[in-house]
Amino acid sequence: MPRSRQRILGDTKDRILGAAEKLFMERGYAATSLREITAAAGVNLAAVNYHFGSKEALVREVFERRLGPLNAARIAYLDRLESAAAGRPLTVESIVEAIVVPALHVSREPLAGGAAFLRLLGRVILEPTGFVREILPAHYRDVIVRFKEAFTRALPNIPESELAWRMHFMFGAMSYTLAGNDALQLIGTCKLDGADSPESIIRRLISFLAAGLQARLPEQDSKRPRKLASGVGRKAA
Amino acid sequence: MPRSRQRILGDTKDRILGAAEKLFMERGYAATSLREITAAAGVNLAAVNYHFGSKEALVREVFERRLGPLNAARIAYLDRLESAAAGRPLTVESIVEAIVVPALHVSREPLAGGAAFLRLLGRVILEPTGFVREILPAHYRDVIVRFKEAFTRALPNIPESELAWRMHFMFGAMSYTLAGNDALQLIGTCKLDGADSPESIIRRLISFLAAGLQARLPEQDSKRPRKLASGVGRKAA
DNA sequence: GTCTATACCACGATAGAC
DNA sequence: GTCTATCGTGGTATAGAC
Numbered sequence: 001m002p003r004s005r006q007r008i009l010g011d012t013k014d015r016i017l018g019a020a021e022k023l024f025m026e027r028g029y030a031a032t033s034l035r036e037i038t039a040a041a042g043v044n045l046a047a048v049n050y051h052f053g054s055k056e057a058l059v060r061e062v063f064e065r066r067l068g069p070l071n072a073a074r075i076a077y078l079d080r081l082e083s084a085a086a087g088r089p090l091t092v093e094s095i096v097e098a099i100v101v102p103a104l105h106v107s108r109e110p111l112a113g114g115a116a117f118l119r120l121l122g123r124v125i126l127e128p129t130g131f132v133r134e135i136l137p138a139h140y141r142d143v144i145v146r147f148k149e150a151f152t153r154a155l156p157n158i159p160e161s162e163l164a165w166r167m168h169f170m171f172g173a174m175s176y177t178l179a180g181n182d183a184l185q186l187i188g189t190c191k192l193d194g195a196d197s198p199e200s201i202i203r204r205l206i207s208f209l210a211a212g213l214q215a216r217l218p219e220q221d222s223k224r225p226r227k228l229a230s231g232v233g234r235k236a237a
Numbered sequence: 238m239p240r241s242r243q244r245i246l247g248d249t250k251d252r253i254l255g256a257a258e259k260l261f262m263e264r265g266y267a268a269t270s271l272r273e274i275t276a277a278a279g280v281n282l283a284a285v286n287y288h289f290g291s292k293e294a295l296v297r298e299v300f301e302r303r304l305g306p307l308n309a310a311r312i313a314y315l316d317r318l319e320s321a322a323a324g325r326p327l328t329v330e331s332i333v334e335a336i337v338v339p340a341l342h343v344s345r346e347p348l349a350g351g352a353a354f355l356r357l358l359g360r361v362i363l364e365p366t367g368f369v370r371e372i373l374p375a376h377y378r379d380v381i382v383r384f385k386e387a388f389t390r391a392l393p394n395i396p397e398s399e400l401a402w403r404m405h406f407m408f409g410a411m412s413y414t415l416a417g418n419d420a421l422q423l424i425g426t427c428k429l430d431g432a433d434s435p436e437s438i439i440r441r442l443i444s445f446l447a448a449g450l451q452a453r454l455p456e457q458d459s460k461r462p463r464k465l466a467s468g469v470g471r472k473a474a
Numbered sequence: 475g476t477c478t479a480t481a482c483c484a485c486g487a488t489a490g491a492c
Numbered sequence: 493g494t495c496t497a498t499c500g501t502g503g504t505a506t507a508g509a510c
Binding site: 030161162165166168169170171172173174175176177196201204205207208209210211212213214215216217 | 267398399402403405406407408409410411412413414433438441442444445446447448449450451452453454
């Protein structure tokens, strides 16, 4: 059902979407009022309710628009890796890379929402209530399936339930980092070198996650007596 | 300055604090109104503003009361490990244990706030705005200092900046997990075995984090030619 | 179909009586 | 210390203009 007429300078819906994204990113969801958004967009207050239904539905559309391309880029990255590997399993590092690097690109392209989008995403993922429970699953399903397969091939000795949890931990560390949280930095004693480029941070994140994903199992099946920790004293207490 | 008179059934301030904690945990901060809190506590609406000054100051006191004991338990745990080790460096696993296990205990003791407290804490840590920026540092400083020292001794070959980032990643994965987020679970394809006991989850988390913290450096100084990944195909692309 | 003006009710906060 | 009354602002709903 096409609209019969619309504005010259983008239609109202897009203007609201753009203004909302900008303000939500800058000030957060709760701290941004619909009156600020509609004022910035130059539209009437009631327009947001007409076009979106509610403030929550608005923020949902705001970052649905970003999440699709991001996850598509992740899958495309993985596709490239797998076709290059010609059937052999990938390294864990490269699989993690396929998840993290596209997010890094998003964080640096203002047109794609910039780092602020990831910050908002990271925050909204942690939210126990609201729309996350119904929206995120649909957007992440394909990504999870594909990467779970890849990890399973790369880590054949890790049981499925263990792998699920490790992916969970990976998800947490990644969300936290990409969200730009600097809890430690603020705490002061550990200053995360601000001069570090995003690339070097991502490299550090990848090696951390890859090592965690490949951790030896709590009770080793003793198939491959792999020595992991070295140069560290034995377990105390 | 002691109060001259106070109620029989706990004074107003404590009643508000108790009701607020319960409701904030259940419904989140933004979704809980002062009117609900004061109604549940059986006190007047204006009382919360008289005793605390604002809603924000109230939630701050709510989880300051829990965070102190939690971090004290972490330091005590580390103290015990170190005195038992008699000067030798601890294993990375045991240090991580000292961070995670006290939180597990909190999550299971309703009197200490229960799992809901960790959920609120994890969410509030992700919040870019508000009181976190001024409150959390003071409560976490001692913990960070002590554990950074311990990790530095346990991982003498990891540069300080690298270690800071790895602790950051650890913090993220841990907050995410303890906050009880089950993004993957909801996404469905990866069901995190609900039958898993908290203890087994914590064990998995510890081994994941310990492996990540001990990851080989991106460009190895080649002092200790440590083989980490095995049974995985070589890097593709 | 779109957009506007406007009214509604709940919220956090505060002043002032007691 | 406690209470009532009230203020400004928030998200939402609707009637009606175009």
